[in-house]
Amino acid sequence: MTKKVWTIVKNKYFLSTTFFLVWITFFDGNNLIHQSQLRAELNKVKKERQFYLDEIEKDSRTYIDIQDNIEDLEKFGREKYLMKRDNEDIFLIVYE
Numbered sequence: 001m002t003k004k005v006w007t008i009v010k011n012k013y014f015l016s017t018t019f020f021l022v023w024i025t026f027f028d029g030n031n032l033i034h035q036s037q038l039r040a041e042l043n044k045v046k047k048e049r050q051f052y053l054d055e056i057e058k059d060s061r062t063y064i065d066i067q068d069n070i071e072d073l074e075k076f077g078r079e080k081y082l083m084k085r086d087n088e089d090i091f092l093i094v095y096e
Contacts (some may be wrong), residue, residue, distance in 0.1 A: 062076070
């Protein structure tokens with residue numbers, strides 16, 4: 001049994017394949033570990049891209065809605081940017 005295993009281990013094709021796999025996994029500039037890290041980063045960037053595309057779509061819809069109605073525009077300015085008329089006072093309640 002050990003002689004059979006030893007002949008397989010001494011085989012030049014087995015040795016070259018083993019060396020190749022070890023080299024690709026650990027030592028190459030584009031090794032498998034680095035590739036998996038890059039793939040994880042790519043997935044993260046794709047999720048961020050989708051988030052920002054959704055935000056752009058939401059903001060575009062809001063922009064279209066407030067352009068049509070002056071009351072919605074005033075409400076948007078008051079809520080988001082704390083705008084007020086000259087004769088008004090604003091009280092902010094901050095919850096901790």
